[in-house]
Amino acid sequence: MSRLAFSLPANTLRWIGWVAALLVITAIRSAAHAHGVGEDDRAFIEGASGTAIGPYMYLGAKHMVTGYDHLLFLVGVIFFLYRMKDVGAYVTLFAIGHSTTLLLGVLFDIRANPYLVDAIIGLSVVYKALDNLDGFRTLLGWTPNPKAAVLVFGFFHGFGLATKLQDLTLSRDGMVPNLVSFNFGVELGQFIALGAVLILMNLWRTTDSFRRGAVAANSALMCAGFVLVGYQLTGYLVLA
Template identity: 75%
Template sequence: MHSATRPPLFFPGVRRVALLLLGLALACMSASLWAHGVNENDKAFIEGASGINIIPYMYLGAKHMVTGYDHLLFLAGVIFFLYRMKDVGAYVTLFAIGHSTTLLLGVLLDIRANPFLIDAIIGLSVVYKAIDNLDGFKTWFGVSPNPKAAVLIFGFFHGFGLATKLQELTLAKDGMIYNLISFNVGVELGQFMALTIILLLMNLWRLSPSFNRSAILANAALMTAGFVLIGYQLAGYFTQGA
């Protein structure tokens, strides 16, 4: 991205300490990492409901997005160095197009994939964004992926991840299209609410004179979180879903 000057990739000692501390903190979150999905109450409603249920499905979509740590981590990484609302809008729109497409098509056309592998790729999207924010691709490989194309492509995987959660349930055929569209609208509303909070906090943080130095630590944390997500999903794949 070209909307802001990024800090140097790392400074001495910070990466090692940050990754150690953050890795320990994230390990303590292991139980919640497994919990991401549809809870029992929501599952009971979805499997027991019939007909068109616009408001409940909008609520479920919004709830899934605002509690979806993997989606929020990726979004936080995407907007990390975006200062203009025009740029934020462009990237978030690409992400929305991506995940809306695969969410709807995945369920309606019954396109299936192993949810552990899809969620591992979603974890990879978080790692990618952190490395991109630190200019790691240019530093290490001399090239940088197209950031807008990457956000769109990873958006497809995020939407497919949502689809795999719904595919695990028995959805009533009656009103399915309307309910799925309502769920997707709810996801977008949840994304807007979460993004508003993230942007407000980010703008306050940017006023700090130590933002550049803190930004390195934050993206190191983001990268660590992504690797933890990948590790847990791959562990789940080999122990439960292979």
């Protein structure tokens, strides 16, 4: 996996500012739904009884495709992965992690404050951007195992999904197949989102601007992660 020397050219500060402002605005506008499910989806889930494979698959895919925190992390993970074999390995580790805690968290009612869990998810974005910039080696002299980190953060991403479902009144009738369907939908949404990202990334990699823009992109990604962390911690202190 290629990484960049850790540096922040002056012209990237403008990009960081724009990304930070955009995410703050998005966070404020979506605050009402930041730790839950949309009202229509909530009404369906709480009113459903028995097995509903198709609808739960749809809800899982929808949550992943619209879950900007999950997508930002995955963009960081695949940023310097050029071979599909490597992409598959990392995405599989992430899927194992989030599938495990999603299912176990709901089935065994393992709870944690959702704001703190989502703050850690924001930190996962910061971690991956810093890793792509080779910041750990520059600042600390060592680099965390990237595959182990993706698996561990996958556990937290899955637990974040579990906290969303725990806020709802789920029927025990058909819960296991419904949860499996939701998880499958998450994987489907992840596949769709990553497919689109990979197409764009591969097109960008063929241009001369990739090496220059990669520093700016990962710097902005790190900034986005810090914005997500700050937003979640603010929610914890003010609303929790």
